[in-house]
Amino acid sequence: MNRLKKTKSIRLLNFIEEKGNKLPDPVTIFIIFTLLVIGISHVLYILGIGVSFEGVNNESGQIETLTVKSVSLLVPEGIAYMFSNVVKNFTSFVALGPVLVAMLGVGVAEKSGYISALMTNTVTKAPKKFVTPIVVLMGVLSNVAASVGYVVLVPLGAIIFLGFKRHPLAGLSAAFAGVAGGYSANLFLGTNDPLLSGITTEAAHILDAGYIVNPTDNWFFMFVSTFLIVIIGTLVTDKLIEPKLGKYIPDQAIEHQNVVSSVEKKGLLWANISILVTIIAIALLVLPENGVLRGEGGSLIQSPFMSSIIFMMMLIFLIPGVVYGFVTKTIKNDKDIARLMASSLETMSGFIVLIFFAAQFVALFNYTNLGTIIAVKGADFLQSIHLEGAPLLVALIFITTIINLFIAADSAKWAIMAPVFVPMFMQMGIAPEVTQVAYRVGDSSTNIISPLMPFFPLVVAFAQRYGKENGVGTVISLMLPYSIIILISWTIFFVIWYVLGIPVGPGTNLNY
Template identity: 40%
Template sequence: LVGWFLTDKVIEPRLKNTAVNGDPSTLPTLDELQPHERRGLKFAMAAMLLCALGLVLTAYGEHSAWRATDGALTSASAPLMRSIVAIIFVFFLVPGIVYGYAAGTANNHRAIIQGMSKSMSGMGYYIVMAFFCAQFIYAFGQSNLGALMAIKGALALKELALPMGVTLVGIVFLTAFVNLLVGSASAKWALIGAIMVPMLMELGVSPDLTQAAYRVGDSSTNIITPLMPYFPLIVVFCQKYVKESGIGTLVALMLPFSISFLLLWSGFLLAYWALGLPLGIGSSLSFPALS
């Protein structure tokens, strides 16, 4: 409801007078599906289901090549998990090719290559931007400023010895701020969690609740930090519609969402903690966990 209200009452009125000046040929349309397109979609769906069936059948047996040495399918060492990118690629590629042949939009391999090339033609700006963003992120990471801010902030929060509800909100806002400086979620958790988890365990707070507070702060400011890996890609999609779009444009548009969700989710977290509601299956709010 908050997302709808912000979109309908804040963001859309702000963009009301913004001219869409992107290339019309690259913008999506809402035309009715033609018979050949419906036929292509049916065959593409059948192809995707066959791919899924093939994956299930080859992974079902206990001696499947997709499994790890201990027989697990979802462990980090399992070939299935290590091949997830290639599997996703195949699940997009096969239905796409089948659709092209069934719908008559791609009658040979040259048309397929041409379609792939056209899809990637708009990524030039992203590749250039990603190069310079990568240099900045690397240099910033080498400076250890983000790590310094995370550790100093966590230690300061610990020394304040605030009431529990205030401490939880402090973790949320500390994480939201550090998120602007450190792009990797695992790196932030390694820095903040190493201090906050033992500290709050001493106060009777479970690691589950500590990580929930961390997740609220981490997710709220992802869309306004240029250090997020997908930020340049989102800017590129904006430029398909409005050529003048840039980093500042995206941050300004997303800031109302970021602030509102940060406050809303913090309130949700405090309500769960105050009412003693479980955060999830097998989770706890206190340490040691109450049976």
């Protein structure tokens, strides 16, 4: 097997990996940041630091000149706030409920075997010339079900390519590029949408307590971006990665089974029928002008339909998962359904712990007015150097790519970055939804070369099935072309989108 030579870029990334592995756990990072907020708030309080700006008065709803001063967490009122609001900060954190509710359905669909069978059936039926784009596309779509793409589709990509007598590492790379490089792109809403929109909403409340960012507010841009990622992933795989890898000669016979059994096909048929029935039922509640899920005056944007997107997402996964399970006997009774729901939430335990500490940080950050002060001061600085609009958003994209190499969890990064950049960009006239898109472009682009990304070691382990010498450097060197080309192409695409003034989601504006 031809091995890619280590370039200066790879050596740099290996250096970043070595140093990055020494960083504390994201939970510890949030604790450190919280302690810094406590200390900094008291220093600014003593110095009497404050700002004046044009903002929305939360009581009158009118735009007025507002004055905000730093609030200390080390005075009696601040100490009382910290102790008395711990539970409230956690349970009221916008991102917590939507993700857990969605996972009730996604977990059943995943653990019943429905998602795995659906992916396998879709990819293996593809004509040979369409194998690469289908693998990349399924990687992107797998993000609807959170991390299932890393566990199921990345190894499946290698197996599919091997079945077509192509290099398995090329298939692994194509799948990984779709799953991680296109993490934010999708034709549908995923569990990531309510998570990030919830954090963005919390950050926007620093300046405007009534501002809401919906899970659908990036959907237009992410829908179209899916095709961009598929094109890039296909071209890089077929024109760069596979030719460099050369012909694959296995060290030993490797079994590969990528066939869906007759029972699984029957399960898929009935599960897919159940999805169709579910969608029709929802449509009957939404499409008629007097539909019960429409809002005032027949509105779809401000309506019960938009408020119930997460519940509908849960149903669209839960119902076919249950149907598939009963047909294939992976689910035998109601107890099994409850067990699969519970096990899906067990996998979210790390997320729940992280959110507890992230919620405290966000709440204290907001209480001290540090976000407002940084936003106004930062906006004044950016205005003084005449950096605004598209260049400002491009700067955020590249800042995110750098931070992503050290803090891999997208929710952890955004929980830290959103309270600073969302209100800052609002002061510059950029809507929170647009700021969130810029973040997602930067975050996704470097996922595939970040050794600190939670599933990166798993991908390395999959690569070692096709050569014991394959390691971190092998995977990074394979994924580096994807990362660079996705970052440049997606950034240019985003700038064009922004300059043309196209909404990033239904009912959204580019400007605040």
